[in-house]
Amino acid sequence: MSEQITLEKSLSDWWSRVKAGQVGALPAILGLLVLCIVFGSMSSVFLTSGNFANLLTQAAAVTVIAMGLIFVLLSGEIDLSAGYAAGVCGAILVVMITEMDYAWYIAFPVSVLSGVFLGGFIGYLVAQLKIPSFVVTLATFLAFQGLLLLIIGEGGTIRIEDPVILSIQNKNLTVVNSWLFFTLAAGAYLLTGFWKFYKRRRAGLIDNLFKFWLLKALVVVLIGAFATSTLTVERSNNPDLVSLRGIPYVVPVILFLLVGATFVLTRTSYGLHIYAVGGNAEAARRAGINVKLVRITAFMICSGFAAVAGMIFVSRANSISPTTGGSSTLLYAVGAAVIGGTSLFGGKGKVSDAILGGLVVAVIDNGMALLGYPAGIKFMVTGAVLLISATIDAVSRRGAVSN
Amino acid sequence: MADPILSLRKVNKSFGPVHVLKDVNFNAYAGQVTALVGDNGAGKSTLIKCIAGIYTPESGEFVFEGKPVQISGPRDATELGIEIVYQDLALCDNLDIVHNMFLGREEKSGITLNESSMESLAKKTLDGLSVRTVKSIRQKVASLSGGQRQTVAIARAVLWNSKVVILDEPTAALGVAQTEQVLKLVKQLADNGLAVIVISHNLNDVFQVADNIAAMYLGSMAAQIDKNSVSQNDVVRLITTGSSESMSGGKK
Numbered sequence: 001m002s003e004q005i006t007l008e009k010s011l012s013d014w015w016s017r018v019k020a021g022q023v024g025a026l027p028a029i030l031g032l033l034v035l036c037i038v039f040g041s042m043s044s045v046f047l048t049s050g051n052f053a054n055l056l057t058q059a060a061a062v063t064v065i066a067m068g069l070i071f072v073l074l075s076g077e078i079d080l081s082a083g084y085a086a087g088v089c090g091a092i093l094v095v096m097i098t099e100m101d102y103a104w105y106i107a108f109p110v111s112v113l114s115g116v117f118l119g120g121f122i123g124y125l126v127a128q129l130k131i132p133s134f135v136v137t138l139a140t141f142l143a144f145q146g147l148l149l150l151i152i153g154e155g156g157t158i159r160i161e162d163p164v165i166l167s168i169q170n171k172n173l174t175v176v177n178s179w180l181f182f183t184l185a186a187g188a189y190l191l192t193g194f195w196k197f198y199k200r201r202r203a204g205l206i207d208n209l210f211k212f213w214l215l216k217a218l219v220v221v222l223i224g225a226f227a228t229s230t231l232t233v234e235r236s237n238n239p240d241l242v243s244l245r246g247i248p249y250v251v252p253v254i255l256f257l258l259v260g261a262t263f264v265l266t267r268t269s270y271g272l273h274i275y276a277v278g279g280n281a282e283a284a285r286r287a288g289i290n291v292k293l294v295r296i297t298a299f300m301i302c303s304g305f306a307a308v309a310g311m312i313f314v315s316r317a318n319s320i321s322p323t324t325g326g327s328s329t330l331l332y333a334v335g336a337a338v339i340g341g342t343s344l345f346g347g348k349g350k351v352s353d354a355i356l357g358g359l360v361v362a363v364i365d366n367g368m369a370l371l372g373y374p375a376g377i378k379f380m381v382t383g384a385v386l387l388i389s390a391t392i393d394a395v396s397r398r399g400a401v402s403n
Numbered sequence: 404m405a406d407p408i409l410s411l412r413k414v415n416k417s418f419g420p421v422h423v424l425k426d427v428n429f430n431a432y433a434g435q436v437t438a439l440v441g442d443n444g445a446g447k448s449t450l451i452k453c454i455a456g457i458y459t460p461e462s463g464e465f466v467f468e469g470k471p472v473q474i475s476g477p478r479d480a481t482e483l484g485i486e487i488v489y490q491d492l493a494l495c496d497n498l499d500i501v502h503n504m505f506l507g508r509e510e511k512s513g514i515t516l517n518e519s520s521m522e523s524l525a526k527k528t529l530d531g532l533s534v535r536t537v538k539s540i541r542q543k544v545a546s547l548s549g550g551q552r553q554t555v556a557i558a559r560a561v562l563w564n565s566k567v568v569i570l571d572e573p574t575a576a577l578g579v580a581q582t583e584q585v586l587k588l589v590k591q592l593a594d595n596g597l598a599v600i601v602i603s604h605n606l607n608d609v610f611q612v613a614d615n616i617a618a619m620y621l622g623s624m625a626a627q628i629d630k631n632s633v634s635q636n637d638v639v640r641l642i643t644t645g646s647s648e649s650m651s652g653g654k655k
Contacts, residue, residue, distance in 0.1 A: 272509060283506070348497055
């Protein structure tokens with residue numbers, strides 16, 4: 001029973017899975033490395049601590065939309081209106097705080113609930129009336145854009161001055177708190193992993209991936225430590241006037257969402273049901289799963305995440321405008337999810353894909369802007385990267401089927 | 404012969420003007436494989452859907468373990484311990500074997516899934532069926548062969564201490580070796596004390612595994628007979644003409 005499986009064995013298992021087309025996050029990791037090397041060698045600014053912090057705040061909103069989108073993609077649907085859902089919820093937040101004088105802790109939950117409600121509406125049309133989600137969300141894409149204009153009103157742009165909302169994208173944890181945060185996060189990550197393997201061993205099951213996991217966990221923790229130390233370096237041009245160091249507040253926010261969403265997807269039966277519905281809806285129905293409810297709630301979660309992204313947009317721009325969440329936002333979010341390794345065909349993906357993919361998208365955006373390329377080239381490169389990821393997705397899927 | 408675990412008496416079912424099941428009697432016995440044969444449209448599928456609670460018959464009696472029962476929905480059938488393995492295997496390719504076996508009925512501790520308990524139970528069930536062909540029960544179903552998938556679908560059905568397992572054309576899409584493997588599994592189920600009902604068009608398979616054969620003809624039960632008392636030709640005659648005449652004559 002207690003057959004020992006070596007690290008070499010788990011590595012070769014992993015490699016055979018990669019060869020079989022289950023590449024997972026590998027292309028995104030390699031892509032990120034290549035991009036960082038290329039941009040780092042071409043631009044003296046790219047690999048600085050200041051630009052790194054900048055990159056994180058740039059990637060934040062799109063990443064959060066992508067995290068929510070992954071729930072919808074996993075269930076085999078798509079939400080094209082998540083970008084403008086972020087805009088609408090951001091507008092609700094700003095209008096409630098600046099024009100109606102509500103505190104942020106009332107306005108923010110209301111805006112998230114509005115997002116959940118919008119998602120429920122989309123989900124109802126898709127699951128109950130069986131309209132393809134592509135069409136429904138294309139319609140709501142337009143409708144939400146209109147709703148955003150109506151909420152903002154004639155003025156065009158509304159500024160926000162609430163210090164708590166603004167701090168999310170503009171303030172940092174102190175250096176001590178940054179390291180404290182890193183220690184807590186890394187400790188919790190390692191402990192939950194050890195606990196999982198301990199429980200398996202106690203139940204007499206083979207823990208064939210323990211060493212493999214340990215290797216991965218150490219790499220993740222090292223990257224975290226490196227990122228933390230980079231972010232705690234002084235990055236202000238004029239440190240005597242204003243000191244600028246520490247982890248931006250938005251990072252713990254995203255990590256919290258990542259842990260919560262990953263927990264739901266991998267540890268609860270609801271998460272398993274989302275994968276099942278995306279993999280084979282008929283099998284899920286026969287197994288007694290309420291497929292409609294799973295679909296509707298996936299859209300609700302997606303738009304709820306979009307509402308959080310709306311708050312992040314508002315915090316970064318210090319205002320809400322009729323184009324918040326518009327233009328390329330949604331496509332970047334879909335791109336982030338797919339580049340990270342989530343399948344457009346449903347049933348395959350992880351929330352952490354959004355982080356990796358979001359970073360890739362932000363690195364392209366940021367790096368090319370630093371090198372002075374025009375927006376046209378930037379869009380074309382991002383489009384090409386999205387196409388490459390979708391190709392990898394489609395080809396690996398075909399590979400898995402032909403096996 | 405022992406008393407049947409499941410017995411249907413004079414079951415009638417119509418779809419609009421079409422009388423699909425006419426006074427059908429049917430028995431399934433614990434520890435035996437009952438083959439349900441018949442041509443297309445003879446009413447085999449309707450009959451098992453009535454047993455599974457997907458259709459409700461207009462009239463007729465169900466007796467389960469000696470007691471009359473009402474099956475008015477799939478849940479009732481599941482509660483009695485009746486499970487169906489469908490022809491188009493109801494498995495999710497993107498989930499592993501354990502998750503497929505427990506889909507919809509996951510073991511939980513608090514709000515989280517109890518993975519260790521599910522994995523142990525799945526392992527025990529597969530071992531109980533003498534399944535040795537799957538490498539790891541944590542591999543995705545997508546990577547399994549047709550026979551292995553059928554094995555997982557069957558294991559899923561017996562996981563719940565079920566008493567009656569209905570298999571709808573379990574070997575229809577399989578190659579020779581895999582058919583052999585699944586038929587062995589069907590026999591194993593009966594040896595484990597379950598009542599097994601197999602729908603099949605392949606009479607070779609039927610004669611290989613069945614203990615008794617129920618032949619349907621145009622909505623009626625032509626005969627339910629012991630396998631050893633008939634020849635393959637007799638069964639063909641029952642399926643095509645519904646008549647049991649010249650049965651004693653055996654092969655010509």
